[in-house]
Structures are given as structure tokens and as C-alpha cells.
Amino acid sequence: MIENGDIQNLIDAYGESIWAVDTDLRLIYFNAYFKEDFKNAFGIDLTRGMDLLAHASREVSDFWLPRYQAALSGKRVSFTFKENSLRGNKYFRVNLNPLEENGTLKGVSAISVDITGEETARRLYEAEQRKAQQYLEIAGVMFVALDSAGLITMVNRKLCEVTGYTKEELIGSNWFSMMLPEREREEVAAVAEKLLRGEIEPVEYYENTILTKEGFERIVAWHNTLVTNEEGVIEGHLSSGTDVTEQRILEARLKEREEFFKTVADYTAGWEYWMSPDGSYLYISPAVESITGYTPEDFHRIPGLIDKIIHPADKELFKHHKKTVSPMHDPVDFRIITKNNTVKWIGHVCRPIYDSRGNYRGIRASNRDITKRKCAEKEISNLLREKEYLLKEVHHRIKNNMATLVSLINLQLETVKGEEAKSALLEIENRIRSMLTLYSTLFESGDFEHVSLKQYLGTLVDSIVGTFPEAEKITVYKKLDNLNLPVKVIFSIGIIINELVTNAMKYAFKDNPAGHLKVGAVLTGNSIQVSVEDSGNGIPDGVDIFQSEGFGLKLIRLLTKQLQGRLELDGKEGTKITITIPLEKKK
Template structure:
């Protein structure tokens, strides 16, 4: 047997064993594969079930679920998107997410997306997204990357965020309210008394600023030392039990040591974090205490006022029973208070009985006020007149009548006297020769005419309009003074006296007009007219005669001025025949004196005031003429300061001569050798005197000069003329100046 056969026999010998083993293995593999297939089928079914559940969750979730591709475009969205923002799957599929983001939030969202691609595994953010209808909603996002896409869940947070914002705003308003309320002090503090809150009212009431109070113990700040242990124990008890300290009035301490009267209440608040916050709310009672004191003082003053009132005060119920009276009511009726309080008002008021009292109470309820006159009964039996004012009032739901009664006995007597006086006055007005009328200022109605006026106008025009009756005019007269006689505030102004010709009566009248209150209170014009027709005729004749005399006097002054000018001309002619310098100076001085007098007469007839001249105007004409005569080519400046000073004719001529002499003396002597110089003349009026000053800046006065010892005719003439004016003249000077001063009383002040 060959080796091959041996091997074959060995193989054949083991072949059943391999077959059995293979069959066993095949059977085991089949079982194993069957088990794995069953497990795979079960896992697949579970996965399908999970997918269905996830799909249902995706579909029915109230949160918005979506997936986005790497490019930020929507891949899939659940139905919650349509419910929340109005978009369907087909509306947003393929669109970028940032198309829906509010422009103000876009940069922040993009930064979150960039970080999600980088270091973040989850991004949580909030942004505004546009609804399909254009409205914006706050959306809260939770996004994470997964297998190349971004899956995200979002929900509408608008209502929650708006609620939070409203809550923060409410808290801010509440805090602002607490911070700024002026009358209520609020302090917040912990269980150990450490101050954690201090509003502005606390600063005002206690004097500590917020910075000073925060962190300090409340008891050390405002609690008096004697109360601190008790307050600390009460605070600890309040913090441990949550029971606030009972509200009460307390006297606490301010920073400056003064007492703060407050009404203090407390509150225990548990915060959201579980902490206990204690609050003390203090109301400053200082103003209230002051107001109560002021009210008590006011009540006392009112009580004294009622007791001291000049009118009797009666307080009755609506049935007329007296419930309160003042001391004046006791005095008027002669009855004590105790007796009056048991009586009815009908026992005192003679005009009131039970029947009309009932009607009166009904009327006072409706009208609230009544004013009338009646008579009251005195205890001794007599009665007296009173003026009563009654008002309806309520107190505690009960109606009352408060009446004030004023004793008018004296007024009634005065009215009787006035009535009699009016009758007497009317009789007097009817008998006077002057024409008297009374006219209503507003309506122009004639209210009264006396007998003389009725006779002058032919009949009684009472009741008619004044401008028609007295002037035959359809409208108020152009000369009517009624509006002038009434001031802007409606009161009467000063009386007016005026003359006028009346075309109706054909007479001249001197009218005295005055506005007064008529007996009924309206404003009236009272006019008393005196017939001055005869006097006017005499005045016209006198005026004509005076005019003739004025013309004659003007002609006299004109002729005097002309004669003086003739004299001046004669002196000038005489000077032409002389060669001696001294003689020529004498004639020139005489010409100046004559010209000064002529100028006075010229001013008198040119101004038509033959008794006075105005000295300032006179000097304004005289001085330039003198300066022109004596300058002779030199630079001599003339300065004047002249007040308005009236002079009589008796004063004017010596005054003019004095000015002429002093100015001539300055030009001829003071400024004789000066190529340049100044002459200053001033005239002032003070305390009834006139003061003339003539000053030059020339050579000055010689040594030892006095007016009494003056050698020139001009200065001797000045002294003599000053005596004529009853004045004084003085001279002073030195190197470079000379001043002459004339003072004299003015005629109007001197009594002439």
C-alpha cells in the first residue's frame, strides 16, 4: 500500500468527525446568526420607534426647532415656527437665518455663530426676529453644531422679557418713589440694625446724608440712648419672628441733637434669596404738630373773635331752637347765655312766628343765604331794630342756621337825621340864586334841578338826558367833563371849575363840577352854575381897555429905546470930533451904558411883558455885543452859564448897567494887554437870590484894591447900583484872575 493510500485511509477515518464538527459549527453559526438577526431586527424596530417619537416631538414641540447648513441656510423647521413667527417650512427653506435678525442684533448674533464654529460647543443668546407680518419678537436661542449642521431650539421670550422690563421699571419707580418722597422717611436695615437703605426724606428729617448713614447701626444714629437697648431687642424679635414692631409716635434724635417727632411703622420683607430685610417708615410729625398748634391757636383766635364780634351771633337748629350764642347776643337781648339756649328764635324776633319760620327754613335750605331787617325783643320789654344775615350750614350731617344780628338803632336815627337834612338841603338848594343840577354819570340822566335852573330853562327837565335838555345836542357835548371827573379806578377825582356859554339859555356861566356818590350808590355829577353874563360883559370891556394900554405902553418903551439909540448916536458923532483918548473912552463907556438900557426897553416891548425881563436872555444878547466891540482882533473867548432869572423893570436897568460896567472893565483893564484870554459870566438863582459872577484871566487886581477905594467912575457906579438893588458886590483876585460877584434878592422873594 502506498503512502498515498495510507493518507487517504487516515483522512477517510477522520472525515466523519470533521463533518460532524462542521455540522455542529454550521448549526451553531446558524443559531448565532439567527439571534443576531433577531437582535438587529429588534434594534431597528426600536430605532424606528425612537425616530417616530422624535418626529412627533419635533412636530408637536412648542419650541421652535430647526437645523441649518454650514452656510447658515435653513434646512428644516418644525411647525412651531409657523405658530410663533408665521413661517412655514417652504417659506424659509434655503434662506439664511440672518435675514430675519433685527439689524441692531445682527452683529452680536454673528459673533455667537462664529464662536460656535470655533471654541463653543453650545451657544445661548437672545435676539429680535421679524415675524412674517413684520412685527419683531424677542427669541431665546440654544444652538450646537452636530455632524456638519447646526441644530437649534428657540422659544418666544418677548412676553417674559417685557414682563422683566416692566418689573425692573416698576422696581425703579418704586425705588425712585422711596428715594424722592419728601414727607416719608424710609430706612432699610439688616437684623443686626446695620443701615442698608436711606432715602432723601431720611436725610432731611434726621440730617445724615446717605453716605453717612449706610453701614452704621440705626440705633446709634437716631435712637435716644435711653431707648437703644429696648429698640435693639425689638429689632431682634422682629427679625426672628417676622412680626413688625407696632406703629407708634416716637421722639427720635437728629444729627444736630434736636428732637424729631415721628410716627414710626415697620415692615419685614423676605427677599427672593431668602434674606430678611427690615424697613422702618417714619412720617415727620413736626409740621403736623405745628399745624395742630396753629389750628388750636386759630380756634382760640376765632373763639375770641366770635366773642368780641360787634354783631350778635345766633346758631339755631332747623326748628329755630338756639344752640349757641356769643356775648354780644347776651348784651343785645339782656339775657344770659343759659337763658337764651333754652329759647326759640321766635321768642326774640318780632317778625318771626312758627308759621313763617317753617317757610323761612325751607327758603334758607334752598337759597343758603338771607339778609333782612327786623326788630328784636329785649328782656326788659322794649324792642330795637337789627339787620340780620342768615346762612345755612351743615355740621355732622345736621343742618343749622347761623345768624348775625347788628343793632342798627344808631343807623336808623342817623337815617332820620339824614332825611331831615336832605329836606333842609333841598330847601336851601331851591332858594340859592345859582343854578344847580345833578346828572347820572353813566346814563347822563338829569336827577335833580333846583328852582333857579328850572326858571332859567323854562321848565323841569328831570328824567331827560342832559345834553339834549341843556345843549340841544343829540350826542354828549364836546366840553362834557363827566369822564374826566371819574378816575381810572372808578373813584371821584378833583372838582373842576370852568366857564362856558350856554346856547339854550343864552347866558354865560361859571360852573363848579364835582362827582359824588348819590344816595343809591351810583356816581353823579353835581353842577353849580353861577350866571356871570354881566361880569363877562365888564371883562370884555376891561380886556379891550387893557389891550389899548398894552399897545400904548409898548409904544412908550419903543420910543424910549429909540431915544436912547439917538443919544448913543449923538455920543458917537461927538466922538468923531474928538481926538483925546481919555475923552473918547469916556464917550465909549457912556455909549455902552446907554445901549445896555436901550436893550432892556427893546426886550420889554418885544416880549409883551412890560413888568419883567428874563435876565439870562438879556445877557445872551448884551455880552456878545460887548465882546465884539472890545476884542479888536484878539482871541478873547466868552463863556456863559446862565440860569432863568426873572427881573422887574426896577431891577433890570441897574442890573444891566452893572453887567455892562463889569464886562467893560474886564475887557479894558483885566485883558487890556492880553492877546488871548477868557471872560466867564455866570448867573444863578438860589434861595430867592440872584448871583452874578464876572471872571477874567487877565492881569488881576492891583495890590491893596478895594471897591470902596476905587477911583474909576465905572466901579463907583457898580457899588452905587448894587445898593440900589439892595445887594452886595465883592471883588477878589490875584495873579492871572479877577472875579467880581454880585448878589441881590429877587423881587418875587422879597415880597414886592
Template structure:
């Protein structure tokens, strides 16, 4: 469960006011929030690892430097952390670009805190689920490879799905060679006395849906003809609904134990160092030998049990037979191997594995029994954990909406989830063990094989969704369809295993065609909206100008002219953007002459405009130009209000030059000058305050230079 109060969020947002608003909302929602304005600072915080952030809210547009997607890519190269993108953009290509980096969320700005909070919590849940799946899978693989017994798992058709290293050694079949084969082909067992085939425990488990022990005197014949006396059992693998999905077969080599049983009475004094409990009795079940391991497992000291009847000392409940049946089998067949529940002297319950052997004297007459047992409680717990982990892992894979397919190094399919069945039209039972080529159109098979081989050589562990581009799949009915894919690889026992996650994009392709049509319609609507907005702004400008002209009070008239000038700067920029061939930008050569003449024309005074603008074309985006337009309006308005009182030939001068990576705007007039008392640090009016704030917002610097003649100098990096 995700606890909000414990979650720390790194907010990467270059807009100070918007960041303050988002930070305030998140903190009111119970999150701990740290804010940075650019990608470089975000990366530095993550690399220092001083702040244990749980999630990153990443604005896509971050001004100069790295954008949000580049920043996210570099962060994910150093640390696994959920990243939710924030943007005002809803274009498909931008959303698709973020999905190729990470898929924890994309939130459109101004969607409201409820949407943002829900997206954050969903990202936490996805991240926790991914980490849980990874941990459980690694745990399952570790247990399977470290357990001392041979383990073979099958599906409900008796086809092999997993072979651990011990089973590989005993059967002679590698994991890769055995996957998909019938169990009888790999696990070939016979009776040691009759040399006849023994019914395979997997088949018995699938019939009875219960745990089954191997028959006595069972011999495993390996692929190279070697033989091993084995013992153990088969158990059903059940899903969370209790349905049997396969069988796990656990066995061990007891060849040595089997051979030793006939000599155990003579070698009893050597058995105190073994880990298995060894107990010797006469034919009447009176105990005559009790080793150290028996003392440890059953909590009875040797001196407490010697001479007593073992049936009275030990309370043993065999899982498959009664004690009487076990004794009869031993007397008739010579031995018995099985599992039992054992009660120790202190009342503790042990799960034990029992090997009971009949001893004969030199005349070949029965003289007693040897009882060898092993505490398998921990092994049973491990097996239970394996079954539970595998069931949960299977549940997660089967519940995935994307198709998940795993192949071995020979490109044979070893995993095919439910979504893959729906996508390709194959039943997993029919496609497991078959080549991956069946799912790829013939024209692309050689190219696809080459891509997998190249990916293996790179050593890269994974490639994200969409990194392979759009490829084609082949359904069972022969239909080709477009898909997106991600691929990952792991190495097990030196062999590479590949997993691909596939997404059917045929529906999306149709949707994109519809979207293109809608975009054309949207463009026509925008043209109409532009026409109406321009008319409305022009009407507002006209009303303010008329109102100003009708005023006798010069101060009110000036205020109205100022407002009209600000609107006029917006009208000019809006018109230039609409007719601009570039996206959201206008050249300064096109914008500044127009705005200067338009603003000056608002006022009744005739003023000469002297422009000196560099010839090199420089494009600036609308956000910067909007601020520059308002700044220029304030400067011209100040000149018109204060500089040209009783002046016969008023003039305004605007000079734009470039120095290095910056452009320099120099504004001056030939009026009475700027008083020494006026500065950006000490200004009585709103105009200079607004100029200072807008200059900071666009990352520029502005000053009043009184050397030679009074002028305003604005430096702006481009």
C-alpha cells in the same frame, strides 16, 4: 361856626421874606401856620398825614418844579381840603385856571390881612357847607333805601319824585320809570270788597294839608296785576316856611296780617314770638289774650290784665277817630287800621299802628275783638328826619346861584332848581320828566349825548367847572347862549344819575370884550409910564454922577459911584426888558455886554473890558437878571475902588460858559488881586455881603478861586 384858633394852615410860598411876613400876620390872627417853599414838600406833608391841616394857602408861582396849580391838583387827588390861591397876578386866564381846580378863593398879594382873613374864613364856611350837604344827602339816601316800608314822594302837583326799593317791589314800577308820572298811575288802589277806585291819599293830603291814613280794605294793584293788601298813611312835605311842597306816602304790605286776622283767635298760642302786640278780648272788651310783645310795648304783665276791660287798662288816643267811632267802624265793617298815641303803664308815650278786627263765632255772630299793634315811634322819627333832610337839601339846591339839573340814565330831567328856571325860562313843573335835549341847541344834541355816554364809561365821578369847555344852552324863547358846565355822576341801584351845574357866561363874554379894549388902553398908559420911569431913573443916575464928580473926598465919590452903578444896572435891565420880544426875560448875550460897559463908564478911570460869552442864546427872567446886575455892579465897583491903584493898563474880564444844566460866570481883573483874608464868610464890607445874599436868593453858588489867578466863580442853574 368856624373857630380860628382851631384851624391849621399850610402856607406854600417860595419867597422867604414874604412868607415870613404872611406867616407872622396869620399867626397874629390866631391861625396855626406851617410854611414850605415848594409844591413837592407840600404834597409830601399832605401824603404823610402827620399834620391835620384845615386849609392850604397856595402861591401860584413857586419857582422851579411844580407850580401852585399843579401842586393843588395833585393834593386834591389825595384829599378833600380847601385851597386858597395867592398871587401877584390878576390876569383872567390865571384866575380862570385856578377856578377849574377848586373854587375856595383867589387872593391878590398885598391886598392886606383883612382881605386874606376874610377869604380864609369864607373858604372854611364853603367847605363846611359842602361837607354838610354831602353828609345829609348820603344820610337821606341811606334811610330811604333801608326803611322796611314802601315810600313814594311826590311834588305838590302829585307827580312822583322818588320811589324807594320796597315801593318798587310792591308797585312793580322802578324808580326810573316812575319819576315824573302822576301818582294814580303808579299807586293804583281799590276797595277789596267793591273793587272801586279809592281816593288816593296824596290827593287828600294836598287838599287838606294834613296827615291822612289809608282807608280800610285797601288793595294795591301792581304793574303786573298782582294785588297787595296795604296800610299806612300820607303826610305833607313842608319847607322851612311851612309851605307844602309835596307828599310822602308810606305804606306796607299787610296781606298776610289781613288774612290771619280771621284765624287769630284759634292761633293765639303761636303769637308770643311775634314782634307786634296781639291782644284778644270778648265782645264786652274783657281781655282774654295778651302776648309777650304786648307786655313789652305796654309794660303790663299778662297776669295783671287778663279779665280786665281793655278800655280801662289801655289809654289809647286814635289820631283820626274817637274810640267810640273806631268801635262802631269795626262792628260795622269788620276791621279798622290806623295810628294812635298809646300811654304805657310806666307813663311812657308810644306811637303805635293799630289793626282792630271783629271776630265771629261759628254762627257768624260777633264774639270778640283782636287788637294788633306795632310800636312805630322809631319809624316816625326816621320819617321826620327824612322830611327835614329833604327840606334842607332842597333849600340848599334852591338857593344855589348856579343852575343845577339832574338827569337819569335815559337823559330825562329829574331835578331842576330855581336858578335853572331863571336861566332857561322854564318852570320846573313843566320841564321835570322831559328830555335834556330841550335845553340844548339842535346842532349840538348828538355831540352832547355822546359826551354824556363817554363820561359814564370813564367811571370818573366828577369833572370840574370849565373842564367841558364852553358849550351852548337853549332858552325857552329859542335864544342860544354860552354856558360853562361841571358834571358828576353817582350810581343808585346799578343805574347812573348825572348832575350838571351850569353857569351863564354871556355877560362875562361881553365883559371880556370890554377888557380887551381896556388892555389896549392900559398898554398905551404903560408905554407912557415906561417913558417917565426911564427919564426919572436916568435923571437920578445923572444927579448921582454929577454929585460924585463934584466931590473931592474920594471915599464919598466912590460911594456915589456905587449908588449910580446900581441904578445904572436897573436902567439897562429895564431898557432891555422893554425892547425884548419875550415876556419878562432877556438873553445874557444882550444884557451882560451892555451892563459891563455902562457901569465902567461911570468911573473916570479908563478900563479895558474883555468879554467871552458863549454863543448859545440863554434867556433869564427879570428877577434873576436884576440880582445878577447888582452882583456884577458890586464886582466891577470893587475892582475900580481897590484893584487898579497905580496900574497902567487896567482890564476887567468876564467869561460866561455852560456846564450841564448850569451857567458859570467867571469874573476877574488884572489888578493887585484879592487879599487872602477876604472871603464871603469873613468880609468887612457891605458889597460882598450883598453879593452873597443875592446869590442865595436866585439859587446860585459863588466862591473866590485863587488857583492860577484870583477870580470870582458864580454857578447858576438854568
């Protein structure tokens, strides 16, 4: 039989605290461990019959009393208790059992197991879990954990924001049937099942489509890892995902735009290229092959190929052009030697490229095969030279013919007796001289479309005056602006000057062979004022220059009308005739 002393020895030998109280919560028995724990907690030595809660605080009493009362009502009570002892915080798992003797409730027996280490570890684990969850909640990416059946065991706030679901709606739901479009559901679920069985290697990164609560599709880039237990058995997987929907849409648009511009560039007839700052090509159009014989791949493969195919005579030109590339750079023409050793002319234009931040991105160039144009230009140039030669020859012959006419007229003048006939021949000679002077000026200048007014009229006036015997007694003043006028206009002005100077020399100085003659041709505004003024006798009474039937005056009026000019007469002192000719014809 076990005696009471033996029972006490057994209780004391037990490694945890054991005690019992009666129905008034007074100690019936306790072991050494409980005595030590009590003293550490309250600094009091235990004795039998002591009221166990008499020395406890109100907070401790309020915690223990209802649990003792529950045990005194016949219930088994189990709970965890935190003790703030002198040695620090300790955790105990306490079991309270009704204490009966012969069917009569005598009190409560209790056993307390120190679980401080276990509880501390559990609380640390839970704290780490909470911290990890907080990290997941504030993360800018989505997190989801699935078990081996594909059920959602964990999600973070970001995934809820993207999908529109709450955590309560997601936890416990099947990920594949709830979140994937029907077209992908079966395939993705089958792959996930094989992964969990270890039949295929896990994929660290992939993209797929998920459905939001409202049924919209979002493209997500996932990073995945398998979750295993201590034995290495796969229990599920954890995934982090980024919503890349807008990025993929933008990439698709950019690709479409890139393909559009590439198509435009590829189908141009010209050879287009984009050269980077390091001299490599970012783009070369396919047309390069039809122009040079070399493919785009040749230009990518052979460094500096463009410099190598430049014609030797044009290498310095192209080298200088590359050094001076600017946004306003002029085009340049040069020759290349193609792959089959033919020479072609290239019309080249290029400009530097800068991005939106002002960074230099290289050179964009366009090249056209202008060989046919160059050949046509050369042929045209040859034809123009030939035409110029023929024109000079024609003018030379005309000039010679007119000089011959003047000589014939002079010979005729030597044989003519009548003064009227001599005068008529002299007028004809002067008119021919005006044309001869014009042709001489044209021939000497080499410009057959425009003539210098000053050079032509100066020579013409001297030539006309020099045909009269009294020329030495006449002082000639010339005021001529240096203007280049069309041949048609200056030819008519020359005829007018010839008639006016001839009339002045014939009639103005009959009674007074000495005098002066002023000839002017000056620019006034947008018109030319041509004038001939003499200090002679003036126009006789009865002569109206505006109505005269004389050939010379009729010719002056006709030419003035053709030039849309205005004829004016001033006869106060001598005679002054002014003709104002507009430079631009009235419409």
C-alpha cells in the same frame, strides 16, 4: 202692667249701655249694649251676680270705685270715661244714680252714652286752639281779640311784652279805657262801636297810639278783621299789630333832615340838580327858572332839556364832559340859550354819587350864572391886549430914542479931539447900549417882566467889547446860566457888567494888547455869582475899588448894595471881581 220681661226688652232696645249693681257692686241687670261693650273691653261675658270690678285693672278699679261709693251714699254722679277697648279708645258720658226700692237703697243704676265722636271733635278743636295759641305766642306781632262790648278776650305774649301788662291783667278789661290815651279814647271807641253795629265798612289797616303800663305811648300799625257767628252776627274783632314807634320817629327825623337839606338847596342862588342813572331828575332847585327861564317841572316833563338848551357851539364840549365825569373832574364853562332866547354863560361842576354800598346813584351838579364874569373877563382881556400894545409901543419908542442917542454920541466922538472927552463919551455910549440891549431883548421876547440872563448878557458883552479897537486881539469867554430874572434885577446886573467890562477893556491891556476876558453869571445855591476876570496888568497900586471916587466904581458899589450883594476882589493874576447876589431879598 209691665212685666219684668217687658222691662228687660225696653232696656235692651235702648241704644246705650244700661246696667245696675247692688251694694256689693254685683250685677243686678244689664242690657245687650253694656254686655257687648264689657266684652270688647275685657274679653269676658257678663252674668248676673258677677262682681263688676273683679276683672278690672287696679287703675280702672281705682277710677270707678269712689264714684260707685258716692252714688251709694245717695248722690247723683256724672262723669266722662275713656275706655281702652279692643276696638280702640272710646269716650262715654256716665250717669250713676242711687237705686232704691220702697225707700231702701238697693244699689246703683247706671247709663253710659257713647260720646266718642263728640269728644274726639272737642279734643281736636282744643288741640287746634292750643296750636293757634302757640302760633300767636311765638308770633313777632301783637294779637288782641275784643268782644262786642270792647272787652279783651285774648292777647298774645308779644302784646304783653310791648305794653308791660300780664295776660291776667288784660283779659276781661276794657281795651279802650285801659289802653288808649284819653285824647283818642272817645273817638276810637265810637268808631269801633259803629263797626260792630255794621254801620261803617271795616278798615283793614290803621295806626293809633296805645299806652303801656308805665304810661309811655307806642305807635301801633293794626290789621283788623271782624269776628262773626254762624248767623253772620258780628261778635267782636281780631287785630294784629306791629309796634312802629321807632320807625315813625326815624321817619320823622329823616323827613326833618330832608326838609332841611331841601331848604338849603332850594334857597341857593345856583341851579342845582341830581340826575339819576336813567337820566331822570331826582331834584332840581327852583333857581333854575331865574337862570334858564324854564321851571323844574319843565325839566321833569321834557326829556333831555338840558342838552337842548346848550349853545350849538358848546354841545360837543358838554357831551364830552358828561362822558368823563369823575370824582376829580374839572369844572367846565359853557353857554346856554334861555327860554327868551338870550345867551348866558354857565359855570358847571359835577361829580358822581355812590351810596354806602358803592352803588352808582347818578350825578350831582351845580351851575352858576357867570355871564357877568365872562363879560368882565373879556373886557379885561381887551384892556390887557391894549396895554400890551401900548407897552410895546413905548418900549419901541424908548429903544429908538436910545439908538438915536448912541448915533449922536458917535457923531460927537468924530469931532472930539481930547482923549479924556472921547473916553467919557464912550462910557456913556456903553451905558446906553446896556439899556438898549435890555429893551431889545424885552421887545423881542414879549415878556416885559422877566428876561433871559444868558441871552441878555451874551449880547451885551459882545456889544461892549465891539466898541473898542483892540477887540480883535482879546479872547472873550462867557459862562452864563440860562435863567429868567426880573427886569429890575437884570437891569442892575447889566450896568455892573457894563462898567466892569468897560474898565477891563480900557485899562487891563494897555501894555499888552493881547489877552483874554472871562465873563460869568452862574447860579450857586440860592445866589447868582457875577464875575469879570481879565489877564491884564491888574489894578494899579493906590487904587482901592472899595473906596474909589471914580463914577464907574461908585456906581458898581451902589448897585451891589441895592441888590444886597457882596463885592470881592482877586488881583493875583490879572484882575477878577466877583459880586454874589442873593435871589431872595433878606427880610
